[in-house]
Amino acid sequence: MGQESKKIQSKSGRPFHTPVMxxxxxxxxxxxxxxxxxxxxxxxxxxxxxxxxxxxxxxxxxxxxxxxxxxxxxxxxxxxxxxxxxxxxxxxxxxxxxxxxxxxxxxxxxxxxxQLDESGRGFSFRREGPLDMRMGSDTDRTAYQIVNDTQPDELTHILSSFGEERFSRRIARSIVANRPIETTVRLADVVTEAIPAATRRKGGHPARRTFQAIRLAVNExxxxxxxxxxxxxxxxxxxxxxxxxxxxxxxxxxxxxxxxxxxxxxxxxxxxxxxxxxxxxxxxxxxxxxxxxxxxxxxxxxxxxxxxxxxx
Ligand SMILES: C[S@@+](CC[C@H](N)C(=O)[O-])C[C@H]1O[C@@H](n2cnc3c(N)ncnc32)[C@H](O)[C@@H]1O
The missing domain is CATH 3.40.50.150 (Vaccinia Virus protein VP39)
Incomplete structure (x- = not known):
């Protein structure tokens, strides 16, 4: 593409977002x-x-x-x-x-x-931050509420239907047992521990599907x-x-x-x-x-x- 569009920089100096395709x-x-x-x-x-x-x-x-x-x-x-x-x-x-x-x-x-890079938004399992994950102000629940306040069955349903997570029940049980969970990294650790050790090493970060599921639920x-x-x-x-x-x-x-x-x-x-x-x-x-x-x-x-x- 001949003419380079100017990239908007975020506060961190990284580009705000690099457009895909x-x-x-x-x-x-x-x-x-x-x-x-x-x-x-x-x-x-x-x-x-x-x-x-x-x-x-x-x-x-x-x-x-x-x-x-x-x-x-x-x-x-x-x-x-x-x-x-x-x-x-x-x-x-x-x-x-x-x-x-x-x-x-x-x-x-x-x-x-x-959104992923700003740790205060709570989207990333790699950056310590509050469990928020709201893209805007037009949502009813934060990630904190889903993680800490939902019934185990609803949590299992969220993880399996929005994360296609095969260990949804185990993860939900472990989240409930470790409540209150305050931060992203703590949640990622709890999820990782709930997944059988042999599976942890396959298919990216073990908490990826859980984070996707909670983000989709928060933002509908x-x-x-x-x-x-x-x-x-x-x-x-x-x-x-x-x-x-x-x-x-x-x-x-x-x-x-x-x-x-x-x-x-x-x-x-x-x-x-x-x-x-x-x-x-x-x-x-x-x-x-x-x-x-x-x-x-x-x-x-x-x-x-x-x-x-x-x-x-
Ligand atoms: C992948 S980024 C888009 C990047 C953009 N194409 C660029 O070139 O920089 C997705 C954006 O969509 C916004 N978004 C996601 N769901 C939305 C919705 N339902 N309504 C409005 N904006 C939404 C997010 O807040 C985020 O800023």
């Missing part, structure tokens, strides 16, 4: 010549900056993020408007902006590097994704484009199923007739970042990109 994102949106593209997950604004740098001047971006830190640090740019909100309320956000339709929408899901990420995706596809005009980058299989499954449904492919075998076609697949097989990108930005390694065009 930036060139591919720009190329999927490049047929758009005018109108508003919604960056539903503005973060460090890297994708937005690339879109503004490389697309026609008649294209504007509406950046949304539920995290006030992301919106606060965003630069002033022509053709960019910003809203601090949850994309699950896209209908209302677009209504407030006077928009009846949009030309494109991008979902780059999950957390930003800034999966239900927000379903709602945001539905609203976004509904507002796309004919010829409009939706790109979604997911970072784990639960997110990707929601995106894949919704896109397939729009492509007229039934999600299961028992629909009486195929659903109407409103979307065209633009990627074929799901796209992954190349080895160079993963080497330069290890956080890109689990990214999976899907894209569709609205055809009706």
């Amino acid at each position: 930036r060139e591919q994102v720009v190329s999927y949106f490049s047929p758009i010549k005018e109108g508003v593209i919604v960056d539903a997950t503005f973060g460090g604004g890297g994708h937005t900056a690339a879109l503004l740098d490389h697309l026609d001047l008649a294209v504007q971006v509406l950046g949304i993020d539920r995290d006030p830190a992301a919106i606060r640090r965003a630069p002033d740019r022509d053709r960019l408007r910003l809203v601090e909100d949850n994309f699950c309320r896209l209908d209302r956000i677009l209504d407030d902006q006077g928009l009846d339709w949009i030309a494109g929408i991008l979902f780059d899901l999950g957390v930003s590097s800034h 990420e999966l239900s927000d994704l379903s709602a945001g995706l539905e609203a976004g596809l509904g507002f796309l005009r004919k010829g409009g484009i939706c790109v979604a980058i997911s970072y784990h299989s639960l997110e990707d499954r929601i995106v894949k199923r919704r896109f397939r449904l729009g492509e007229g492919r039934a999600p299961g075998p028992i629909l009486p007739e195929p659903p109407p076609v409103e979307l065209k697949d633009l990627v074929g097989k799901v796209k992954r970042p190349d080895a160079d990108e993963v080497q330069q930005n290890p956080r890109a390694r689990s990214a999976r990109l899907r894209a569709v065009e609205k055809v009706k």
